[in-house]
Amino acid sequence: MSSSDKKQIKVGILGATGTVGQRFIQILSTHPYFKIHALGASSRSAGQEYGKVTKWKLNTPIPEEIKTKVVQECKPTAEGFAECGVVFSGLDHDVAGDIEEAFRQSNLIIFSNAKNYRRDPLCPLIVPLVNPSHLSIIEHQKKTLGLEKGFIVTNANCSTTGLVVPLAALEKSFGQLETVMVTTLQAISGSGYPGVPSLDILDNVVPFISGEEEKIEWETNKILGGLNEEKTEFDLHLNEKKKLKSINVSATTTRVPVIDGHTASVSVKFRNINNIKKPTIEEIKKSFKEFKCEAQDLNVPSAPKHAIVLHDLPDRPQPRLDRDLHNGACVSVGRVRPCPVFDVKFICLVDNVRLGAATSSIMNAEIAVEKGLIV
């Protein structure tokens, strides 16, 4: 869709007052395809002006037209939502399941950040720089649920998102991976607002994030796997016909005193099929540098010029210096070097609230528009 030839699609934002919701507002307020039409949050905020109830934490001001917009309850019948062509969700997972289902049952289209439907066999789990082809299960989702229009698309956990982009580049160039070990250093914005208390995180590292390791270990195989020929089932990277085996993923997650940007230290072992020669470090770097994805081919507005930015300096990437590259829509990779235990190890960095959350949802919706799934 070229910005000149179509009317903007009205969109709603659920969880609009939260950390992810604020990024949705910042990005969507100047978006060529989408126009913010309805805002939803909890009953604590509903009925009040957005600018009065939101603890805005971004370094650009609240867009003027949003400041005085009245926040609604997250109900499909609340003012404005019925007219929305897309509803983005940045809802707390405690409430996202029921609310998003109510919106889908009202034939609304949801792009969600919450974890609730990521493992659902009918819902695509999409990292837009990796597997937008999984959108083709949507017809089956609607048919199975007897819905004319409503569906749910999810995006991944923020750490998983930063991890699977370089892994996808490696699988594309060199075939299947066997084992991945990842240790994350996650920013405090990942736990929402007010998040981790300052007395817990300042001068400290917290070596536990509830549920995070299981998400990384499970989601990676759904994202890097495929769909069956009928486009009705995910193979979870396990497909005997295609000789595809699931990747063993082992994750350790920690919280560090960084505001935005999740860093990960990753070691990878290739699956040794037919004793094929393992790639050299130079070949691996080239595969990162040259990685291209469908979002770029479709030239959607949020697609970064480079899906992976490969850093040559030995002390990069760093969250403070590199999280803003390509508007936070790419993954930074550096320190690519041999691993004496597996085959290769490297550091990657993702902006957890942009590509790790709001930007992914928006890019997924842009791709869905280009594929004719949202009209």
Ligand SMILES: NC(=O)C1=CN([C@@H]2O[C@H](COP(=O)(O)OP(=O)(O)OC[C@H]3O[C@@H](n4cnc5c(N)ncnc54)[C@H](OP(=O)(O)O)[C@@H]3O)[C@@H](O)[C@H]2O)C=CC1
């Ligand atoms: N922060 C991050 O880096 C990432 C977050 N996510 C996921 O995105 C979602 C949002 O996270 P985040 O923005 O950090 O969380 P926040 O805690 O900052 O925001 C939560 C939002 O949910 C709303 N909410 C809470 N309870 C209810 C309710 N009962 N009914 C309706 N709305 C409610 C809040 O509204 P109110 O202000 O009125 O209380 C607020 O808008 C979560 O599911 C999270 O797991 C995913 C990837 C990354």
Ligand SMILES: N[C@@H](CC(=O)OP(=O)(O)O)C(=O)O
């Ligand atoms: N748990 C992540 C953020 C998050 O909310 O993840 P998820 O959407 O997978 O629940 C973090 O702490 O950084």
